[in-house]
Amino acid sequence: MRLRLSAVALLLSAGAALSQTEITFQLWGSPQEGEVWSGIAQAFEAGHPDISVKIELADWDSYWEKLRVQMAGGTPPDVFAMDAPLYPDWQSRGVLLNLQPYLDADPAALDGVYPITLEAYNTPEGYFGLPRDFQTIVLYYNKDMFDAAGVAYPTDAWTWDDLRATAKTLTLDKDGDGATDQWGFWAEAYDQEPFWGSVIWSHGGDIVDAAAGKTLIGSPEASAGFEFIRAMLLDDKSMPTQSQLAQYGYDGFLAGISAMGVSGHWSVPDYATQSFAWDVAPMPSGPAGRVTGVNSAGFVIARDSKNPDAAWEFVKYATGDAGQTELAKIGFAVPIRESVAKSEAYLGQAVKINHQMFIDALAYARVKPVFKGYEEWSGAVGDALSLIWSEESGVEDALAEAVANGDAALASNR
Numbered sequence: 014m015r016l017r018l019s020a021v022a023l024l025l026s027a028g029a030a031l032s033q034t035e036i037t038f039q040l041w042g043s044p045q046e047g048e049v050w051s052g053i054a055q056a057f058e059a060g061h062p063d064i065s066v067k068i069e070l071a072d073w074d075s076y077w078e079k080l081r082v083q084m085a086g087g088t089p090p091d092v093f094a095m096d097a098p099l100y101p102d103w104q105s106r107g108v109l110l111n112l113q114p115y116l117d118a119d120p121a122a123l124d125g126v127y128p129i130t131l132e133a134y135n136t137p138e139g140y141f142g143l144p145r146d147f148q149t150i151v152l153y154y155n156k157d158m159f160d161a162a163g164v165a166y167p168t169d170a171w172t173w174d175d176l177r178a179t180a181k182t183l184t185l186d187k188d189g190d191g192a193t194d195q196w197g198f199w200a201e202a203y204d205q206e207p208f209w210g211s212v213i214w215s216h217g218g219d220i221v222d223a224a225a226g227k228t229l230i231g232s233p234e235a236s237a238g239f240e241f242i243r244a245m246l247l248d249d250k251s252m253p254t255q256s257q258l259a260q261y262g263y264d265g266f267l268a269g270i271s272a273m274g275v276s277g278h279w280s281v282p283d284y285a286t287q288s289f290a291w292d293v294a295p296m297p298s299g300p301a302g303r304v305t306g307v308n309s310a311g312f313v314i315a316r317d318s319k320n321p322d323a324a325w326e327f328v329k330y331a332t333g334d335a336g337q338t339e340l341a342k343i344g345f346a347v348p349i350r351e352s353v354a355k356s357e358a359y360l361g362q363a364v365k366i367n368h369q370m371f372i373d374a375l376a377y378a379r380v381k382p383v384f385k386g387y388e389e390w391s392g393a394v395g396d397a398l399s400l401i402w403s404e405e406s407g408v409e410d411a412l413a414e415a416v417a418n419g420d421a422a423l424a425s426n427r
Contacts, residue, residue: 032063034323039069040094041076042345045282049343056339057330064323084108089315091324095142097133097309101385104141110314113139115325122329129375130309130349133383142313143332146346148277149374150207150305152176152297156290158183158195158272167273167294173212173241176273176297180251183272197251199258199265199274202242202402203395206381207275210306213238214379215299221419223384226427228394228419231412238299239408243401254402266291277308278371282344285364293370296377307378310346347371386426393418 040050047070054066069090071079076094083089084106095103103109116122116139123131123143130144154167162183167176180197187194200208210220218235221228229235246252253265266274267283275296284291296305312331314324330336337348341359347368348354360368384390397415400406406414 036091038092039090091318095311098387109141144309147309171297184251199271214304217301226423231416308381390422393422
């Protein structure tokens, strides 16, 4: 009798395994992120024994290349990660599932989500994606360098002029060989998200009006912001040039050669590996006040997913309290749910810095531009702006070229 019951149990177990639905979640990220996502998938599976989740991880470039091949071949992953500025391009191709019917059936699904994180994913037809996390840009500073020079730490009263003056003070030739080996500030001057977007906004300028097909960085206010960056880089020489940075790596703050830098929470895990003491402060204010950028990675479901309901259950879990609590432990980003962002899971991370600063930054944040053709527009504008940093062109001429290039990119994506 016992053998017969065991046989029945095995048959039932085999039947359950055969009826289990497998979905694939594909994303970019580090091996550490992959491990956390595997843990989240296991926790989800424990509450959904009829669904298994396969995690597929790749680096940024390989991720998008693989995704394009999969879409072309009709074999997309069920759920995949999305960078908010690229979302309109993918949505316009008709390859994303409209999530609005699921949200309509579960009106509480987005309760407690920071509203600003949803803006990039909202369309007239509904949501074709949801935010996974968010990134606000703040000022990082090396406490050891400030202390060694007897300079006070940045405060919320700082202006961009204060930052510039302090950066000059902290730019040093420490070994006396006639060459700078410590810079006061580091940022990717060519990258809108961490740096120049905030500078332009806080000087009263704007970046783009995609609906009108206009690139807006040619205004006097925006020009003043770019002139500020040019002066720091080329006149003060308080920022390392690309060639100077190359010998130290890709990130001047991480390399320990820069007293300050600007970045999102994604830098925290890397900076935590360094031996110097550091913390974060608000972005400085400009003539038009304090402004920073906010961006997010998100979840989307392929329109051709063979298991859309199971895929939605996973997205709902990952954006819910349990999934967000696990995500907070990675330290790469800020949870989209206010309850989790204000909990010990996020605020009590092992890296002891002011994590609250990234949440407080939402009060003066503007959403990073999100529109169809963003990637093409960004490349066209960035190529022209690089002429400023390489001293091949002045600010006025480079901005005129950037506006013309940007407007052409917008027109080609209307």
